[in-house]
Amino acid sequence: MARSAHNDLYLIKRGQSWVYHRRVPTLLLEADGRGRFVRQALGTRDLAVARKQRDLLAAADDELWSSMTLQTNLDGSRAKYAAALKRVRALGFGYATADEIGRSATWEELSSRLESILPTTTPKEVEQAVLGTIEKPRATFEDALRIYTEGPGKQKLANKSKDQLRIWKNIPKRAIARFHEVVGEKALADIDRSDAVRFYRYWLGRIVPDDDAAAMHPSSGNREIGELRKLYREYFSFEHNEKDRLNPFMQLSFAEDGSDTRPPFQTSWLADKFLKPGPLSGLNSEARGVLLAMIETGCRPSEICSLTKNTIVLDHETPHIAIRPRRANDRKNADFAEHGPREVKSAASVRSIPLVGVSLAVFQKFPDGFSRYMDKAGTASQTINSYLDENGLLPTPAHTLYSVRHTFEDRMKTAKIDYEVRMGIFGHSVSRPSYGEGGGLDWQQSLLHEMALPFDPTIV
Structure with missing residues (x-):
């Protein structure tokens, strides 16, 4: 977030309470749609609390404006979602989708959320964040790999050398790229058994080709299917606590006969x-x-x-x-x-x-x-x-x-x-x-x- 040495940047006082007040970049006025200035009542008289809320809101706006500048759907949706998370935290809530709020929110929490956006000056983005109408981005295999390396796999990977880490990353990256080539780019939640079987059949055709093409070894197919199986399992287990989620890549493998073992010299x-x-x-x-x-x-x-x-x-x-x-x-x-x-x-x-x-x-x-x-x-x-x-x-x-x-x-x-x-x-x-x-x-x-x-x- 762009900050000056002035600790109270973007903060002004209205009566006894603090307000977040920030100019919208001129080039983004039309895309932003909130007018020349963003104003958000922080509901606190405590300057230290106001500064923390200001930091979250300013970071959220930075990400939102960055996504507008990039003008890419994928990056934009993720930036918008990240901005929503920060806006809601700034108002004292945890982010939840509208469905999640409807299922689990208490009357007290629901009332507090509605009261926080009653003022007519509340920006549309804040309303969307508080009410949970901003859709969560849909995770892909690339996301699963990143989450694994930054989460459950981080401790193990920390012991690899640079060359070992490079080699390790190349294996799932190659499997992901080939899956996209064969099946297409799909969100993890949308991948079903038919997609996994399609990938399996692709490898079956390379291991047992119908033409004169050189046959690939079964271990190559097992390695790539195994990588996708692991990423799918680790993502839903770690991110969503779905350890028992049915894995579409389960029980898909090829028999190996050890024929790829290097022969010894005499x-x-x-x-x-x-x-x-x-x-x-x-x-x-x-x-x-x-x-x-x-x-x-x-x-x-x-x-x-x-x-x-x-x-x-x-x-x-x-x-x-x-x-x-x-x-x-x-x-x-x-x-x-x-x-x-x-x-x-x-x-x-x-x-x-x-x-x-x-x-x-x-x-x-x-x-x-x-x-x-x-x-x-x-x-x-x-x-x-x-x-x-x-x-x-x-x-x-x-x-x-x-x-x-x-x-x-x-x-x-x-x-x-x-x-x-x-x-x-x-x-x-x-x-x-x-x-x-x-x-x-x-x-x-x-x-x-x-x-x-x-x-x-x-x-x-």
Whole structure:
């Protein structure tokens, strides 16, 4: 709200009571329709109270005039509704629609509302606000996403890094955009089962195409339908306390067979293509370090790229890396102060992994981590995958950098490492309660050392 240093701006006295008095912008006189000045009796002699009411009314007029200037129906209706809320609060009421007032207002409240607008000078907008005749804006999926990120999801999202947050937001945004493309832009309250089924059938046609088009994987359709289902559920649960509202997207999904899992490399492929001089020499040193670090740790690329000097522990009797979140509520953490928050995939992902073989050599060269790819795992993966593809270092089109992680899991199985120890090192949860620390870092180091692959030190 535009304010001067004068605390009593827009306030004048009529007798013993204060009045809100403000000039309507000349360019908006016709659109506003209230004459050259807006006048609203505040019904109080207390200057402090009058100032608070003045602030609410002035903010309401600012929003109303802004919507008139924008001349857009959607923004205008929302601004008008926001203005109504502030006008009613200024008069001491809570905003309710006419139907809500009729159903639940007491005679005393109804009488007070009517008395507040009896003066013939009461502006039309104030009458509409008090009587609840201004229609509430109709929320859309975009609104649901905004409300979720600012409300029930805010605490969880606060722990994501900028890159994680960008990736997270892209998923529902893509689902919303596709829903608009297939079904059209509809208010959430108007979306019914037929709309959800129409979206489902669209994805069914892409997953099982009737022509020669490339088939999409079921997980893609499940992801988008799942995002819309969640946004619908969270919006009505949080905003309207309708936890049991029938969700039109319920029970709509596609069977997945695991065919999108990246295949592992043969161990001999790692030995010949990655651990000998030559094949990786054209890859920049940090990207090469990310790839080589994965070979004997099995870490996700995102975990490798988020490591810092405080989570690469080389001065320990068992050198290791520590996969840890950087939480928003742990601002005293040095890594949080320098790099901001970062979320790990699950509780089981929080772990320490002993360093052996080529992975130990990598972190001895990069004891502070990979600054070029700090929290930019997507960039690192794209760089590495492009290089491997362009240089014939992928045995099939299905193989990617992530295949190194699956290779590590297979190598642990071949080495006959106990299931629970494998799951702990790999960052996966087990179905039964876990006791102890899986033998401790030194014992885990001995197991990994037994399966470590020989490498030429010049490749690091």
